[in-house]
Amino acid sequence: MDGDITQSQEWAALGKHQEELAGRHLRELFAEDPGRAERMTVTAGDLYLDYAKHRATGRTVELLAALAERAGLRDRVEAMFGGEHINVSEDRAVLHVALRMPREAELVVDGQDVPADVHAVLDRMSAFARRVRGKEWKGATGKPIETVVNIGIGGSDLGPAMAYEALRDYADAGVAARFVSNIDPADIVGNLRDLDPETTLFVVSSKTFTTLETLTNARVARSWLVGALGDDAVAKHFVAVSTNAAKVAEFGIDTDNMFGFWDWVGGRYSYDGAIGLSLMIAIGPERFREMLAGFRTMDEHFRTAPFDRNMPVIMGMLGIWYTDFFGAETRAVLPYSQRLHRFPAYLQQLTMESNGKSVRADGTPVTAQTGEIFWGEPGTNGQHAFYQLLHQGTRLVPADFIGFAEPYEDREGMHDQLTANLLAQTSALAFGKTAEEIAAEGTAAEIVPHKVMPGNRPTSTILAPKLTPSTLGQLVALYEHIVFVEGTVWGIDSFDQWGVELGKKMASDLAPALTSEEPPTSFPDPSTELLVRRYRELRG
């Protein structure tokens, strides 16, 4: 909508409803409404969501759906899928959904036949991946590739790194992937240490191909390779993924070995396109396409399901509910899957770079909190670390629990134990344990308060049959669309990231002061000046 959504009737109605619900406990809500557990579920593709353990009722869902309508969510979804320039501050379409459209889809945006271009790149990636996997693509000395090192950062790293970890059981061609991102030399040095240049392929991934970290790491990798195999080896050991052919050529990578994408794909939304090349090489083009089909399943659900049966809408609007009406600051994401150990980190960029904004798309300041803080670790590790605060702390931390029915491989019933933990945690968080219950167990009176479990702590549980390329695609698309729903309600541009620019510029201005022989002269502020002086002293 135009203007300030917090001034709408729908917002006010939710405020009033929150006052009625704030003092209610989930124990009461379940007791009053025995059908709640069954009703407050939704299925999308292979994903099943239980949202009954939320501080919400059917009425809450109605009011949240009304707010989503008021925000113009329907039109906005169509605007995204139709290629309108909804990234207003950069005047761009937002078309990551086109990266998984079928070949026969029709979509022309700004004169470009989008599905045709997307599939041309996917076909080139597939052909290349097959050559590497089939050992036809040989290194400069004739040996096949055994390790692919993706050099990228942010969206050019987190997506493929997360997905490779998630799907590594499907990496079946004897080609391993590694990911180097940090400008900290420890990252590239540590990763190169045990690699053989003759069997290593570098995929330099950068949308802009101007990112300091990536280009620096790529230069180090090139020197390492050239030192061992000579200049001519570069062509066989370096490929690029970028939107910027000129910069790729300038770096010295043959643009025949470049896989492209377009400015309408945001970095954090890009691993289902060419940025996923390292993943595709590891798991194969067929699995990669299964993943794309998974994304598409969730896209279609998001586009067509009514709001009150729409998984991304329900989860996104619950994010608004807790952030703006309960004052929650963060959302924990707790995958009960070791393979998803990078999923929270991936979501941090997806969600926080997208929705960490203080002005609306028209430049006016927002008047409500935006941008949930996402964090998390896989269960059960988290249980033995920070769940204490989730259960008995003073803060409200809504949490998403993610589990799978079938493991890739099991030992001694471990997977059922894992799932039992997930289920136990969400139940304990919701229902807690009262002082009476604890006293009835014979606990000494003075200890009872320490053992009280307040409960009333909201969770979503997402269950899927198995972690596969398809279910991973569905899960990632789910969160992409949650971000979209929240950003639409907040009225912000979820697709730019101007807030990261200033720090980059200042770092490049400061770098000479750290290394020059001359005494440093100009500093942004006195505290930084002192730190620079101390750093130089320590460096000697």
Ligand code: F6P
């Ligand atoms: O600094 C933030 C950012 O621009 C991200 O949005 C992006 O994913 C990352 O840097 C890497 O950018 P590039 O792919 O252009 O190297």
